[in-house]
Amino acid sequence: MNITEPGFRLAGPLALPESEVHLWRVDLAAVADGEPGWRQVLSDDEQVRAARFHFSRDRQRYVAARALLRIILAGYLVSNPKDLTFLYSEKEKPALSHNYADSELEFNVSHSASVALLAFTRGRQIGVDVEQVRQDFDVEGIARRFFSPSEQEQLSGFSPAEKYAAFFRCWTRKEAYIKATGAGLSLPLTQFDVSIAGGEAQALLATRPNASEAGRWSLREVPAGAGYIAALCVRGQGWQLREWTSPE
Numbered sequence: 001m002n003i004t005e006p007g008f009r010l011a012g013p014l015a016l017p018e019s020e021v022h023l024w025r026v027d028l029a030a031v032a033d034g035e036p037g038w039r040q041v042l043s044d045d046e047q048v049r050a051a052r053f054h055f056s057r058d059r060q061r062y063v064a065a066r067a068l069l070r071i072i073l074a075g076y077l078v079s080n081p082k083d084l085t086f087l088y089s090e091k092e093k094p095a096l097s098h099n100y101a102d103s104e105l106e107f108n109v110s111h112s113a114s115v116a117l118l119a120f121t122r123g124r125q126i127g128v129d130v131e132q133v134r135q136d137f138d139v140e141g142i143a144r145r146f147f148s149p150s151e152q153e154q155l156s157g158f159s160p161a162e163k164y165a166a167f168f169r170c171w172t173r174k175e176a177y178i179k180a181t182g183a184g185l186s187l188p189l190t191q192f193d194v195s196i197a198g199g200e201a202q203a204l205l206a207t208r209p210n211a212s213e214a215g216r217w218s219l220r221e222v223p224a225g226a227g228y229i230a231a232l233c234v235r236g237q238g239w240q241l242r243e244w245t246s247p248e
Helices: 028-039 044-051 056-077 098-103 139-146 149-156 160-181 211-216
Strands: 020-027 086-088 094-096 105-112 115-122 126-132 192-194 204-207 217-222 228-235 240-245
Touching: 020 028, 020 056, 020 228, 028 056, 044 056, 056 098, 056 105, 056 115, 094 098, 094 105, 105 160, 115 126, 115 228, 126 160, 139 149, 139 160, 149 160, 149 192, 160 192, 160 217, 160 228, 204 211, 204 217, 211 217
Parallel strands: 020 240, 105 126
Antiparallel strands: 020 115, 086 094, 105 115, 126 228, 192 204, 217 228
């Protein structure tokens, strides 16, 4: 399946067992030029939102990401991408409308600069976050504002050269967790601790006030390409991750 082509269509239905989590990694810069083709599957409200972008690059990337979300969801549902309808929680987390409740299909999307991640499960809450690593901000000042004392202490142990990558490991893991819970920023970022070391198999260290909640989630770093850091959070344990990357 080549998801860099503007006319991309799945060759057939996609299987998503409850024991698997699927992660699709898209190079938006490679697919954005196909905007006319991607627009064919968008809804009227998505077309309106696309028209609001001031810069054509941002509009093209939004259109491609939204179209690919529809196409992949339709592959799991054996449906027409354009016919899919969505609803949004009070915290703006997107979900399929009640018409698809029997599928138990859950998804989450994140994009930063030219990388988009689209994650899918059945019967499990899920959150994903990707960020381009930057060094143009006060890393310690932002950490004092948003990170827990434990996370700030971890961050202080990194060298100046490593500190920005460590910051984004922490940030993406925290974002993936709050997106998975659906709580958004109503869940204080200081109310739970994540590990910010690389290669952690379970990066959610502690949750407050309910300490047992940490054991109900799987939180891990996932590859996002050079210059990017990403994390995936899924409710429950014992699932297998399958990944696809464009333009492979």
